[in-house]
Amino acid sequence: GQRLLEIQGLKVHFRTDDGWVRAVDGIDIGVDRGETVCIVGESGCGKTVTAKTVLKLIDMPPGKIAAGQVMFEGRDLVPLPSEAMQKIRSKEIGFVFQEPMTSLNPVYTVGHQIAEAVRQHEGLSRRAAMDRAAEMLRLVNIPNPERRVHDYPHQFSGGMRQRVMIGMALSCGPKLLIADEPTTALDVTIQAQILDLLAEMKQRLGMAVLLITHAMGVVAEVAQRVVVMYAGKVVEEAPVGALFATPRHPYTQGLIRSIPRIDRAAISHARLEAIPGTVPSLLNPPVGCRFAARCRHAMPECTAAEPPLREVAPGHKVACILYPEVRS
Numbered sequence: 323g324q325r326l327l328e329i330q331g332l333k334v335h336f337r338t339d340d341g342w343v344r345a346v347d348g349i350d351i352g353v354d355r356g357e358t359v360c361i362v363g364e365s366g367c368g369k370t371v372t373a374k375t376v377l378k379l380i381d382m383p384p385g386k387i388a389a390g391q392v393m394f395e396g397r398d399l400v401p402l403p404s405e406a407m408q409k410i411r412s413k414e415i416g417f418v419f420q421e422p423m424t425s426l427n428p429v430y431t432v433g434h435q436i437a438e439a440v441r442q443h444e445g446l447s448r449r450a451a452m453d454r455a456a457e458m459l460r461l462v463n464i465p466n467p468e469r470r471v472h473d474y475p476h477q478f479s480g481g482m483r484q485r486v487m488i489g490m491a492l493s494c495g496p497k498l499l500i501a502d503e504p505t506t507a508l509d510v511t512i513q514a515q516i517l518d519l520l521a522e523m524k525q526r527l528g529m530a531v532l533l534i535t536h537a538m539g540v541v542a543e544v545a546q547r548v549v550v551m552y553a554g555k556v557v558e559e560a561p562v563g564a565l566f567a568t569p570r571h572p573y574t575q576g577l578i579r580s581i582p583r584i585d586r587a588a589i590s591h592a593r594l595e596a597i598p599g600t601v602p603s604l605l606n607p608p609v610g611c612r613f614a615a616r617c618r619h620a621m622p623e624c625t626a627a628e629p630p631l632r633e634v635a636p637g638h639k640v641a642c643i644l645y646p647e648v649r650s
């Protein structure tokens with residue numbers, strides 16, 4: 323059937339003094355109802371640009387959607403005017419970013435901010451909206467929610483602020499939650515609590531989650547399906563079990579090798595610096611496989627033409643010439 327979210331052939335480019343940076347360069351990503359999909363990759367791989375494009379939160383200009391569609395429940399969001407898009411954000415698609423201080427307004431109480439979001443979308447009375455705000459704070463496990471709705475963002479710790487943001491994102495019952503590095507700024511214990519909270523919310527509310535992260539430990543904990551991005555492309559996609567058990571793309575293999583142990587203590591250490599070399603410039607991306615300069619299996623054919631993303635096992639796709647396509 324129809325997927326909740328279906329990104330098709332998406333290209334997002336940014337104008338710079340030196341030319342167009344092809345930050346996202348032709349990707350397909352789907353999310354089913356109720357499913358948790360992780361997009362993983364190093365900074366600059368295009369994962370955050372992808373998330374922001376779905377929400378239409380990229381600045382245009384300098385950004386430009388050069389090609390493709392973002393189908394949400396069968397409707398393309400790309401041509402939608404900003405008012406229509408504003409309705410979709412947080413009513414249909416909630417979002418949480420890395421640093422909640424930038425998304426919360428410091429001059430209003432958190433209760434006021436949640437209540438306003440709810441009132442706009444549901445036309446509740448002020449009183450009912452404040453009750454809903456307290457209910458949302460309780461839902462995300464903030465102690466004394468009736469009192470804390472009257473507090474300002476700076477009166478909460480970093481972890482508590484992120485809970486507030488999640489509560490706000492969920493207050494209108496979105497079908498999809500986009501979370502971009504929601505735990506990166508937090509210490510390890512709090513990270514684990516926030517991930518538990520996301521999992522619990524997802525189960526209770528039945529929404530789909532698109533989680534953007536650079537940390538493989540986070541992926542292992544929360545994902546059902548994983549999309550690995552490199553230099554503006556999807557290089558591998560697989561159910562989480564298959565990705566960790568039999569990673570195919572040499573880049574994915576490097577990512578997984580860079581995790582000392584897949585457990586909670588490893589989350590904050592699971593950085594990706596372990597793979598030698600750097601990501602190519604997206605001003606003039608190399609012809610052929612964009613990972614070739616860092617790949618120990620690289621051969622002349624790799625740089626002749628771009629390896630297509632092919633299905634190599636059920637639900638497991640990889641863009642690398644080492645693997646023959648499996649036809650069913």
Ligand code: SF4
Pocket residue numbers: 571572573611612613614615617618619620621624629641642643644
């Ligand atoms: Fe390495 Fe070639 Fe596969 Fe690219 S296509 S990942 S260079 S083996």
